[in-house]
Amino acid sequence: MQTITRPELIESLLTRRGASAVSIVSHTEPRFRKKLDGQPNPYLGEVFKVSHVNGMINWRYANAVNAQRGREEQPLDDAGNVETFEALPRKWGQRLSRPDGTITPLVEHKGRHYLEMKVERSLGHQYRGQDGTVHADETIQPWLLKRSKSKRQGTDKEIIIRDYALSSLKQIRLDGEIFDVTD
Numbered sequence: 791m792q793t794i795t796r797p798e799l800i801e802s803l804l805t806r807r808g809a810s811a812v813s814i815v816s817h818t819e820p821r822f823r824k825k826l827d828g829q830p831n832p833y834l835g836e837v838f839k840v841s842h843v844n845g846m847i848n849w850r851y852a853n854a855v856n857a858q859r860g861r862e863e864q865p866l867d868d869a870g871n872v873e874t875f876e877a878l879p880r881k882w883g884q885r886l887s888r889p890d891g892t893i894t895p896l897v898e899h900k901g902r903h904y905l906e907m908k909v910e911r912s913l914g915h916q917y918r919g920q921d922g923t924v925h926a927d928e929t930i931q932p933w934l935l936k937r938s939k940s941k942r943q944g945t946d947k948e949i950i951i952r953d954y955a956l957s958s959l960k961q962i963r964l965d966g967e968i969f970d971v972t973d
Contacts, residue, residue, distance in 0.1 A: 794969040796956050800903055802964065804886065804894050809849045812907065815961035816841050816954050820917065821935040831933050836920055842913040843952075847895035849908050851951060852877040858945045865944040875943065883953070897953055905959065909950040 794802070820839045822831050855875040859865070867873045883899035885906075897904040917925040939948050959971045 792967060792969050793972055794962070795972055796903075796959075799956065799959070799962065799969075799971060800896065803847070803896050803905065804888065806848060806894070806964075807892070810847050810964065811844065811910075812847050813842065813844045813913070813963040814905070814907070814954060814959055816843070816958045817960055818954070818958045820930070820933075821937075822933050823935055826933055833917075833925070833930060833933055837917050837925060837930065838920075839915055839917055841915040843907070843909055844911045844913060845907040845909045845952075847905065847907055848893075851908075851949070854908060854949045855943050855945065858943070858947055858949055862946055864946075873944065878942075903956045904953040905956060906951065906953050909952050 816839075818839050818841065819835075820833075820837065822834050824831055824834065852875055855877070856872075859872050859875060863872060865873050880897070883897040883904060886894045886896040886898055886903075888894060895906050897906055917927065917930045919925065943949060956971075962969050962971055
């Protein structure tokens with residue numbers, strides 16, 4: 791297994807052209823409630839989520855939603871045709887582009903870099919304490935904030951988009967090669 795630094799990963803992602811399949815291992819802070827039934831969350835700041843995810847980078851969100859709408863043949867407009875989806879601008883962050891204007895899978899926000907990824911499949915996750923203890927999903931689940939699904943896509947199968955802070959990436963598979971990501 792090879793090692794890649796975050797600056798090297800940024801450079802690689804800035805020069806990568808075309809949609810690419812990737813797998814990542816990330817360590818993120820779960821989106822926790824602060825309290826549940828008046829009790830403070832004992833896991834807040836003490837537990838992180840280790841996720842292994844497959845997905846695509848350098849893809850076009852509107853194209854993916856329109857393709858899914860076409861497969862599902864919905865939603866239909868007044869003439870009976872599948873409505874065309876148009877993506878809204880990002881709510882936060884600035885997508886980085888190359889000098890020729892083509893976009894990259896990188897987003898910059900407040901000096902931090904994020905990898906925008908279309909999630910194809912979750913290969914599993916664990917909730918781990920700072921001491922390495924693995925916590926059962928059933929124990930952690932009640933404390934998690936619920937993620938909202940896109941209301942604009944108009945599809946039965948949601949196109950899942952996630953932005954992963956590069957600082958949370960521990961491993962990435964690019965072009966069939968696995969890299970440990972270091973500072």
